[in-house]
Amino acid sequence: MSVLAQLLSAVRDGGVEVVDLTAPLSERTPILKLPEPFANTTPFRLREISRYDDRGPAWYWNDFEAGEHVGTHFDAPVHWVTGRDGEDVAQVPPGRLVAPAVVLDASARAATDPDFLLEIEHVRDWEAEHGPLPDGGWLLYRTGWDARAGDQDAFLNADDTGPHTPGISPECARWLAEETRLVGLGVETVGTDAGAAHGFEPPFPCHSYFLGAGKYGLTQLRNLDRLPARGAVLLASPLPIVGGSGSPARVLALVER
Template sequence: MSDVITSAVHLAAVAEKLASGAIEVVDLTAPLHAGTPILTLPESMGQTARFELEEISRFDDRGPAWYWNNFRTGEHTGTHFDAPNHWISGKDLDDVSQVPAQRLVGPAVVIDRTAEVAADPTYLLDVGDLHDWQDEHGPLPEGGWLLYRTGWSRYADDPAAYANLGENGPRTPGLTPAAARYLAEETGILGMGVETVGTDAGAAMGFEPPFPCHSFLLGAGKYGLTQLRGLDRLPVTGAVLIAAPLPIVSGSGSPCRVLALVTPDEH
């Protein structure tokens, strides 16, 4: 009973700090609208839908006292959550509605490669980068998130710049296959979050295996978060991440509100 009382006191203290601003809530979510960038695949493949609002009524004869809309979009539009069953390597694992709520909240750490990406938009995070980070900051968090800060969200309101198409396809940063395998097989993280349209690099269709972040991480029962913003407002370590996808039955993912809890002196 004493443990329960102690836990309740700790939760009450957190609530008080949230109310007073001693714990800050940082919104890492991109606004969702018709201009939100989407992943475009080769024309021969199926395509996700852009976000659309359809007005039902707005204080008029269709509904005099209320405003509401229907919406249409893809599961993987805007800031969104990738469930394991999104990829063939995880096809028999959890759909987004089956992800335990306990796994939607966890510690988060940030690895920053904004300078490298500014010099080379196709920069790939490698195993050596992950080892170097851990040598300085300690191991990646068990049951937590690795957030990969590249600065790419500065292009998020310009779909052409965000895609950064070149002669051979999108030129955006990501991970090497070796780094993706390392995170999937050698760490206890819940998943990885990025600022780009998907967790993989723009050139990842040509990697071995193709789209290694999807293949390795989702195949290992881990998760992806994409199109994050505001990672510059987070400390390297010490944040708590809350990812809140819709529990779509049989869904492979969902647009998601992603929040981070930080103390003001941490960032």
């Protein structure tokens, strides 16, 4: 039996589970809110074209409007000034969209401190228990934040000082982007950076370092609690938007049971 036939058989009989890491995309999907004078993205909207009526008696379809970085989405290098000469989302090699993934679970820390930042020592501790970060793979950073995804205010968790959501310290972001062989970073929050990252040096270090290194980001993931610490295979499928800085994506994980 071929390798692909074995995979299909395993999916069919439950030996391999397909876990959907994608948040539903609708008008209620939380979106990033930047302060003035910065421009903001368009939220997701559907506009009906016809629904089994005089506009089209046998079919239902819609137009939709949305920003590239709405909902579960993929960040391409060109999204950030440090990666401005890098790939747009249509130029990402397909082979890089299928890769091993590991899950680092900081949900207990984030539950008591919404501004929790992952440090290099936390990653080293994880490696001591689970082995090295995957060569050419994804680090999926679990914080439990997907539980807030049904409520824009709770998801952004902002007050007069700005958003308060967990993330990664500048030192750790640089180290992960430049000193490891990861292909990308996936998170449950609205962006790959912490809510307070506008005040970091550099600002938004995950964007700056990862995209500047030609690596990728995935945001607003869910169901990371259903994945093992290591051993999953991640499939990311952004739209190949020519010139696009990113795209809403369907993100799946294959998990051997």
